[in-house]
Structure formats: C-alpha cells, structure tokens
Amino acid sequence: MNLLAQYYPEHVKLLNQRVAEIVSREAIAGLVIHSGCPQRQFLDDMDYPFKVNPHFKAWLPIIDNPHCWLVVNGTDKPTLIFYRPVDFWHKVADLPDAFWCEHFDIQVLTKVGDVDALLPKNRKSWSYIGEHIDVASELGMTSHNPSAVMNYLHYHRTVKTEYELVCMREANRIAVTGHLAAKNAFYHGASEFEIQQEYLSAVGKTENEMPYGNIIALNENAAILHYTGLARQNPDHRHSFLIDAGAQFHGYASDITRSYSFEKNIFEELVEQMDHLQRAIVDMMAPGVNYVDLHLACHDKIAQLLLDFKLASGDKQGLIEQGITRAFFPHGLGHMLGLQVHDVGGFLSDDIGTHIASPSAHPFLRCTRTLAVNQVLTIEPGLYIIDSLLSELKQDKRQSQVNWDFIALLRDFGGIRIEDNVIVHRDCNENMTRELGLN
Incomplete structure (x- = not known):
C-alpha cells in the first residue's frame, strides 16, 4: 500500500494537467464528474448492482458509492462531494480517510437533492461527465459528455501512470490466486458452478465485485466465447476446462484466460502449442508496433498450427485469405485494459478523436x-x-482443406484461449500474469 501513497500524487497531478489542457482548449470552466446513480429494477423496490462511472474512479478509488461528484478544472484543488446519507436501512459509506484524501477538498452530502448548493454556480460553462443526463440537465448543466473532451480523456487514458500500474499488478495478483484455485478444482472433479465458487472464495470477492461475469466452461462449452451458464451438474466425461476470469483493485481490472486438458492427449498438445504461440506474440510487443500487425501475425501463426496438426491443408497464406483461420479464431487478438475490461481509446490515433x-x-x-x-x-x-x-467452410471448395474427422474428435473439447495482461515498457514487456505465477 505504500507504493499507492508514493505514486498517487503524480497520478492526480497528471489528471489535473490533462483537465487544464482540455478545458483551455475547449474554453469551458471545468468538468463535473458524477459517480452515478443506482438503477432501479423494473417493477421492484431494489436496485441493480451499482457500477461507478470510470471517469470518476480514474481520480480516486471510490467504486461503490453513488451520488458522489467531482468538480475539477485543472487549476484549483479538486472538490469531492461525498454522499453519506442518514440511513437506518443500509450501511452508509465511511467518511474517507485514505492516502488520497489530502488531494481533495471533501464536502459531505447527506441528501441527494442538496447537491445543488455544493456544485459550481455558473454551471452552463461546466461540462457534465457521466451517464445521467437527466440529472445534469435538471441541475442546469447543458454540456453533457462533449465529444472533444471525451476523445481527449480516452486517448490519454490508455497511457497508465505508475499508480495505475501498481493497481493493475495487484488486480492480476488477486486473479492469479483465483485461477490457481479454479485449476485445482477442475482437476479434482468440480462442476462449473463449484469451480466458480472456488474462484470467488480464493479472491475473496462476491460475483458482483468481479470486473465481468466469469467464463467457467467445461468441455464443449469452451467453444462459446462468452459462456456464463455455470452448470451445476458434472458432465458424464471430463475433457477440458476454459476459464476467463479477472479481478479488480481500486477500480482497475485484470482479465486472464487459461485452457486445460483433463488428460494427456492431442488436445493437451494443442494447448501447449497455443501457449507457445501466445508467448511469441507477447514477445513481439514494443513501442511503435501496430496492434493490427500483431493480430495479423497471430493469424499467420494459427495457420501454421493448423497445418502442423493437420487440422487443415494447403499453405498459410491461402488459409488466411480464404477465411479458414477466421473460422477457428474469429475474435480480435485482445484489447486495452485499465479502468474498464475493454478499455476505451483503442481506436484513436490522436486526442481529437481520429x-x-x-x-x-x-x-x-x-x-x-x-x-x-x-x-x-x-x-x-x-x-x-x-x-x-x-x-460455412462446407459450403464451397474450402471443405476439402479441413480435416473433418479431427474436428469431430475435438468437438467435445470446445476450444482454447490463452490470455495475459501485458505492460509495454520502453525496452521490454512486463507480462504481469506470468510474472505473478500463472504459467
């Protein structure tokens, strides 16, 4: 935790510098950043689990308290309006007392409707950043999530501060603990539901505290890219296990995937070769490398794997150009990671939104x-x-290039995915997932 306190001042200083730059560029007074409001379930008196505005938790690790506000202009000390009602039905948030508090002017809000008196007076010159446009309009803010501001913030958010990297390493450490517990549960015969419970117990979190719904897939379910069924019953035969699960720390996410074979067989050999392939792509990462080129290189390597295992025939370029590799690997190579699992800014070439x-x-x-x-x-x-x-490959001449008998053999195993979280440094890559003990 000392590292958090050590690096946080530079983090908040950089955020202030970014705000100062964009408010000057757009000739606005500043940003009013809303943590969000609870979402009521239809025809009920209960709310959905609260998810905080990522622009809010970029500033401070308050991730579970709605009705909070940040008032920032890049020059003055930021103001945190902290919601702490008088409530005997629910536990209210404790007053902030952490390493980040000294960097904010903290004002306590006890009634949601009283925020009007705590926000800036000339609100038409401030921009609201948040989901609840109706609330912002009612409070007199007419500028809502302006695209120029959002593009600027999203573009620069992809470059992490040292404070953020500390948080993301910890999110990986927590998730690795869960993955090791889940792997052990799989080999000891647990069902999908039981593996999920082992994972949550190991990371010490509830399901609602996960950054996304865990994918816990046995056998053919591993072929469903976003499978979240969590079967209670064990399958008749245990072939394979795919787990895609992460964790959060101070609002920052990890996102890790591993695949396992229950026995030593041809599928285990495929998993091993996919692991080598994935490591080779990680080794290609460096400043100045285009992510699309990494994705294309991955298809080249998957084409070679298909040939090596006689899953397909022909030549590498033909398998790629005919879309045969896409039938086996239909999704993208990966994504930006940070305050959100699929973090923003991945398609921006500059801070004006190109x-x-x-x-x-x-x-x-x-x-x-x-x-x-x-x-x-x-x-x-x-x-x-x-x-x-x-x-689709059976509908044309491509059918002759696919080993359908091998496909039938592999169908019970579903599929393979290997996913690590990697920091790009100037002279090396830091594979947080591997370095924290998950191989």
Whole structure:
C-alpha cells in the first residue's frame, strides 16, 4: 500500500494537467464528474448492482458509492462531494480517510437533492461527465459528455501512470490466486458452478465485485466465447476446462484466460502449442508496433498450427485469405485494459478523436492503435470448434482443406484461449500474469 501513497500524487497531478489542457482548449470552466446513480429494477423496490462511472474512479478509488461528484478544472484543488446519507436501512459509506484524501477538498452530502448548493454556480460553462443526463440537465448543466473532451480523456487514458500500474499488478495478483484455485478444482472433479465458487472464495470477492461475469466452461462449452451458464451438474466425461476470469483493485481490472486438458492427449498438445504461440506474440510487443500487425501475425501463426496438426491443408497464406483461420479464431487478438475490461481509446490515433478502423476482414478487433510506453493490453489468441462458423467452410471448395474427422474428435473439447495482461515498457514487456505465477 505504500507504493499507492508514493505514486498517487503524480497520478492526480497528471489528471489535473490533462483537465487544464482540455478545458483551455475547449474554453469551458471545468468538468463535473458524477459517480452515478443506482438503477432501479423494473417493477421492484431494489436496485441493480451499482457500477461507478470510470471517469470518476480514474481520480480516486471510490467504486461503490453513488451520488458522489467531482468538480475539477485543472487549476484549483479538486472538490469531492461525498454522499453519506442518514440511513437506518443500509450501511452508509465511511467518511474517507485514505492516502488520497489530502488531494481533495471533501464536502459531505447527506441528501441527494442538496447537491445543488455544493456544485459550481455558473454551471452552463461546466461540462457534465457521466451517464445521467437527466440529472445534469435538471441541475442546469447543458454540456453533457462533449465529444472533444471525451476523445481527449480516452486517448490519454490508455497511457497508465505508475499508480495505475501498481493497481493493475495487484488486480492480476488477486486473479492469479483465483485461477490457481479454479485449476485445482477442475482437476479434482468440480462442476462449473463449484469451480466458480472456488474462484470467488480464493479472491475473496462476491460475483458482483468481479470486473465481468466469469467464463467457467467445461468441455464443449469452451467453444462459446462468452459462456456464463455455470452448470451445476458434472458432465458424464471430463475433457477440458476454459476459464476467463479477472479481478479488480481500486477500480482497475485484470482479465486472464487459461485452457486445460483433463488428460494427456492431442488436445493437451494443442494447448501447449497455443501457449507457445501466445508467448511469441507477447514477445513481439514494443513501442511503435501496430496492434493490427500483431493480430495479423497471430493469424499467420494459427495457420501454421493448423497445418502442423493437420487440422487443415494447403499453405498459410491461402488459409488466411480464404477465411479458414477466421473460422477457428474469429475474435480480435485482445484489447486495452485499465479502468474498464475493454478499455476505451483503442481506436484513436490522436486526442481529437481520429478513428482507426479495423481491417474489413477482421471486424471484431478491439484495438487498432500503435503501441506506446505504459499502455496495458491483453493478448488472447484462441482456437475453437464452433460449428456455426465451420459449417460455412462446407459450403464451397474450402471443405476439402479441413480435416473433418479431427474436428469431430475435438468437438467435445470446445476450444482454447490463452490470455495475459501485458505492460509495454520502453525496452521490454512486463507480462504481469506470468510474472505473478500463472504459467
């Protein structure tokens, strides 16, 4: 925790500098950043789990308290309006007392409706950043999430401060603990639901505290990219296990995937080769490298893997150009990671919002940027037996290039995905996931 206190002053200083730059550029008074409001369930008296505005938690690690506000202009000391009602139905938040408090003028709000008196008076010259436009309008703010401001913040948010990197290393450490527990549960015969409970117990979190819904998939379920079924019953035969699960620390996410074979067989050999492939792509990361080029290199390596295992025939370039590799690896190589799992800014070439489109042949990419120092990204190649995609290959001459008997053998195993969280440094890459003990 000492590292958090050590690095936080520079973090908040940089955030203030960014705000000062964009408010000057856009000739506005400052930003009013809303933590958010609870969302009531339809026809009920209970709320959905609260998810804080990522622009709010960029400043401070308050991730579970709605109705809070930040007033920042880049010059004056930021103001935190902290919501702490008088409430005997629910536990109210404790008054802030942490390493970051000295950097804010903290004002306590006891009634939601009283925030009007604590916000700036000339609100038409301030921009509201948040989800609840109706609340902002009612409070007299007419500028809502202006695109110029959002593009600027999103572009620069991809480069992490030292404070943020400390948080993300801790998010990885927590998740690695869960992954090791889940792996052990799989090999000891647990069901998907039981593996999920082992994971949550190991990380010490509830399901609602996860950065995303864990993917815990046995056998053929591993071919469903966003599977969240969590079957209670064990399958008749145990073939494979895919886990895609992360953790959060101070609002920063980790996102890690591993695949396992229950027995030593050809599928285990495939997993090992996919692991080598993934490590090779990580080794190619460096400042100045274009992420699209990494994605294309991944398809080249997957084409070679298909040939090596006789899953397909022909030549590498032909397998790529005909879309055969896409039938086995249909998603993008990875994404930006940070305050959100699929973090913003992955398509921006500059801070005015110039968009870098994905190649038409690869529409599911989540990042097209050139890598820079202190960016954090996932690298997650996959190889799946997805019948709806493979069936398209049967409709034309490509069917003769696919080993359908091998496909039938692999169908019970579902698929493979290997995902690490990597920091791009000037002279090396820091694979947080591997360095924290998950191989």
